[in-house]
Amino acid sequence: MKSIIALSVLLICFVLADTYSFDTKYIDVPLDHFSFATNLTFKLKFLVNDTFHVDNGPIFFYTGNEGDIEVFAQNTGFMFDIAPQFNALLVFAEHRYYGVSLPFGNLSYTAPKYLGYLSSGQALADYVYLINYLQETYGRQRHMKKLPVIAFGGSYGGMLSAWLRIKYPASVVGAIAGSAPIWQFKGLTPCENFYRIVTNVFEGLGGRKCSETIKNSWSVIRALTANDAGKANLSQLWNLCSVLKTDTDINTIIDWLTNIYINLAMVNYPYPTSFLVPLPGNPVREFCGKINSYEYKNNTGLLKAIGQALNVYTNYTKTTKCNDIEKTSDNLGEKGWDFQSCTEMVIPMCSGDFDMFETSKWDFKKVSDNCFKEFGVRPRDEEVPILEYGGKELGSASNIVFSNGLLDPWSSGGVLSNVTRKLVAVVIPDGAHHFDLRASNDLDTESVRMARQFHVHEIRKWLDRYYIDNISHQSKYTRKLL
Known part of the structure; x- marks a missing residue:
């Protein structure tokens, strides 16, 4: 799980293009x-x-x-x-x-x-x-x-x-x-609070079945993609643009799903929006409605239910040819924010057993190593903005x-x-x-x-x-x- 999600994942509003002139x-x-x-x-x-x-x-x-x-x-x-x-x-x-x-x-x-x-x-x-x-x-x-x-x-x-x-x-x-x-x-905010709010939004607006399906999906994804055949199967099931091949790909798709759930909670407005992607009004309820209406009896059915719900975010306009797990929006400078989150904007994130996300501890050393690998820099073990x-x-x-x-x-x-x-x-x-x-x-x-x-x-x-x-x-x- 990435240590930080781009904040302006972020300014999500619905206004038709060129509404305002400058x-x-x-x-x-x-x-x-x-x-x-x-x-x-x-x-x-x-x-x-x-x-x-x-x-x-x-x-x-x-x-x-x-x-x-x-x-x-x-x-x-x-x-x-x-x-x-x-x-x-x-x-x-x-x-x-x-x-x-x-x-x-x-x-x-x-x-x-x-x-x-x-x-x-x-x-x-x-x-x-x-x-x-x-x-x-x-x-x-x-x-x-x-x-x-x-x-x-x-x-x-x-x-x-x-x-x-x-x-x-x-x-x-x-x-x-x-x-x-x-x-x-x-030191200012417990690292688990962020994901706990997302979980509460999905459970409160979409029902217990929705949040539990998402929570159960992580282990199912990990188990299915343990071999090449399973990776190919999930790639086809979710219409991915490229076939999953490596463990890194699996971590990428986990991050991709995590960010989608976060984005849906943030853009849960009562009317259609279009910034990151076109979305209906009350998108969490729409997303969970797809999951809740799908009667699955096995792990394959669980993944099909999530795949069906993902269309609310990835293909609401029914024009998307395939799902690119490298990004959740074309409008944000994700690489720039990744650099900032490796320098001054180090925001601790973790999730607990009661969240709908994979259980994940905050690991500063892991974040630091990833930052050095990607940018050649290491964050200070202190909060610069404070x-x-x-x-x-x-x-x-x-x-x-x-x-x-x-x-x-x-x-x-x-x-x-x-x-x-x-x-x-x-x-x-x-x-x-x-x-x-x-x-x-x-x-x-x-x-x-x-x-x-x-x-x-x-x-x-x-x-x-x-x-x-x-x-x-x-x-x-x-x-x-x-």
Whole structure:
């Protein structure tokens, strides 16, 4: 089982392609913000929509995740929904080493000397650099020192938006951090919590038979694929693109299945979605319905039941020719995230006897060895984000809303209760992965509507305070009146 699943497995929303329009822009940013050993720069991509922006209007800034920025821009409808009432400029910044923002072009992933500049710290510095440019470009002659910026982000992007406010409070006045597992690190969250939530979602929404079938399948898969004939049999049964041949292939298909189950839990929205793959509404219930309706009496029947259910995820449109177990989505930069999870984003994961997954202990040495084999690097046996961003010691931070849906396994590492009066938590009991950052929908639950209303209230409060304090032409007396 892989030690970490890509977080923006992640921003899953349903919006038709090209729903929102943007101007695509680039800015030259330093390769290394923290030393003077190199003067190299590269082009960072960002998207701008100024449809709603007027003089002195704020900047709504999305801190890009591990993937093409267009994907996140087209799937964060909440920012568009509220932009008109705030006269906001919308900006979506691509994360370095993802999409086309590759510092060394095709060489970027070929060696540690090129890939070593991929980190959250460098990405945050990119965003600060870009924000400063935006404030100078759009804030000239606006009677203000600089335009206020609100950061938005979901999943890893939510972590970045929170950390941006924590580390660079002069650049952003507040942050909406959706499904941001900033506490999913060693010593902060038990490693089994993540998989336990996935199990609870499947058992609660799909029934005991569904979760037990999945739990029983692991030993059946291992036993069947112990020989070449069994490997070929399973490859045909599940319509795999290539025949399973080695033990490594078996571990790959176990990881593939694990990630599919996780993704289904995260995207369990009440209406169809299309980001990782096209899916129906309530996909966990649909998936489990296929399993529950299949009356199997032996191990072959069990695997057929799962194979039938897998079509909900792999072939909902009935256009998939075969199943590629090397990936669960075309839109995410999985290789880049694998590198980050080998350096600063080492997130302990384990599963217990009562989960529907294979029992698996957290093994740092195994993770380290795999990282060295793949990238030539080894993670430190310490949690870098805790040292850099504070872990649970957040008392000095302010103006952050942490929102989490309790159907989302990443809520296991999320902030679920208020830290201070200025670091507040919003819990969405029936919400999946950053449900609140999606565009409004007629099938939205009342809890997600209330969460969005709270976000708007907090954003308005932050901005009102900023404008009162920073409109340069107002006298002190006028500011007191305001």
